[in-house]
Amino acid sequence: MVQEKANAILEALNSATATNQEELEQFRIQYISKRSVIGALMGEMRNIPNEEKKAFGVTINNLKQTAQTKFKALIDGLENNNAESKAAIDLTLPPLEDAPGSTHPITAIRQQITQIFERLGFNLSEGPEIEDDWHNFTALNFPPNHPAREMQDTFFIQQDKEPEKAIDELALRTHTSSVQVRVMEDSEPPIRTLSIGRVFRNEAISARAHCIFHQVEGLYVDKNVSFLDLKQTVYHFVKELFGKDTKIRFRPSYFPFTEPSAEIDISCNICKGKGCNICKHTGWVEIAGSGMVDPNVLKNCGIDPEAYTGFAFGMGLERITMLKYQVNDLRLFTENDVRFLKQFKTL
Ligand code: PHE
Numbered sequence: 435m436v437q438e439k440a441n442a443i444l445e446a447l448n449s450a451t452a453t454n455q456e457e458l459e460q461f462r463i464q465y466i467s468k469r470s471v472i473g474a475l476m477g478e479m480r481n482i483p484n485e486e487k488k489a490f491g492v493t494i495n496n497l498k499q500t501a502q503t504k505f506k507a508l509i510d511g512l513e514n515n516n517a518e519s520k521a522a523i524d525l526t527l528p529p530l531e532d533a534p535g536s537t538h539p540i541t542a543i544r545q546q547i548t549q550i551f552e553r554l555g556f557n558l559s560e561g562p563e564i565e566d567d568w569h570n571f572t573a574l575n576f577p578p579n580h581p582a583r584e585m586q587d588t589f590f591i592q593q594d595k596e597p598e599k600a601i602d603e604l605a606l607r608t609h610t611s612s613v614q615v616r617v618m619e620d621s622e623p624p625i626r627t628l629s630i631g632r633v634f635r636n637e638a639i640s641a642r643a644h645c646i647f648h649q650v651e652g653l654y655v656d657k658n659v660s661f662l663d664l665k666q667t668v669y670h671f672v673k674e675l676f677g678k679d680t681k682i683r684f685r686p687s688y689f690p691f692t693e694p695s696a697e698i699d700i701s702c703n704i705c706k707g708k709g710c711n712i713c714k715h716t717g718w719v720e721i722a723g724s725g726m727v728d729p730n731v732l733k734n735c736g737i738d739p740e741a742y743t744g745f746a747f748g749m750g751l752e753r754i755t756m757l758k759y760q761v762n763d764l765r766l767f768t769e770n771d772v773r774f775l776k777q778f779k780t781l
Pocket of ligand 1: 746747748
């Protein structure tokens with residue numbers, strides 16, 4: 435009889451729940467307090483035959499312990515619940531603004547440039563950002579003492595000092611011309627290729643310069659390629675990207691890997707040629723270097739300079755993007771300020 439009662443209490447104890455303080459208090463009164471059902475059951479001790487008293491005592495003690503353990507568990511459960519409900523969603527709050535990302539301006543310009551040159555039959559080529567001396571300098575006709583090889587321009591990479599493991603001098607590429615060398619080494623003319631990628635130069639970061647930036651480089655090698663082809667291609671590109679009214683001029687220049695070489699200026703897109711800070715009041719801004727591929731470079735890459743000629747041009751993507759979108763500080767491109775980025779559309 436008492437054993438059945440004890441079993442019933444045990445069962446009820448185990449299945450008890452408490453979802454709030456009141457239910458917890460109910461549990462305490464029912465199973466822990468002096469007036470608890472366990473206390474009442476203990477009161478029946480005197481009706482128990484002497485020889486069964488000991489066993490009955492053990493049952494009561496077990497019940498008491500189970501009640502204590504259960505009580506602690508209910509308290510813990512309630513505390514966790516409270517923490518969760520505090521963090522619960524407040525349905526009265528206004529909804530969060532729907533905020534889809536936008537295309538980064540550098541990416542947008544990169545896509546536009548790629549499309550213009552793809553329509554002219556250029557394919558895309560890629561190369562490593564860590565380059566050896568041959569592809570970044572030597573094959574491109576840089577004399578051994580050329581200042582661009584020095585530490586202030588180039589980020590060299592720590593070399594393995596053990597002679598048996600000696601590797602070519604490695605550096606972060608300073609221009610994407612290194613990709614042109616790789617393409618010329620690996621393929622036969624006609625070659626029409628465009629390489630876009632990150633380049634690295636040890637320069638102080640300012641509104642106009644950064645130590646990491648992007649270049650686009652184009653190369654065309656075939657029979658009878660002339661400076662006229664270079665000019666025509668550049669004219670087409672500039673007018674497609676900046677509009678038909680943009681003026682273009684070529685200024686004689688020098689690069690080790692092109693001969694003759696020219697720098698390309700366009701009429702300032704910001705003041706429309708009237709003169710402003712960006713064009714330093716000249717009405718012109720430089721956008722690219724270019725020229726006819728030096729015969730030595732063709733030879734270095736396994737192409738016969740008697741049979742083939744080529745032109746190349748290279749420009750900074752940041753500069754082009756600044757002009758196109760009238761951005762006056764190059765650092766904005768890498769600061770990831772949402773107020774800047776969300777002004778550009780998603781492509
Ligand atoms: N590689 C040159 C630079 O980084 C640009 C260039 C490319 C010039 C191709 C001429 C021909 O400045």
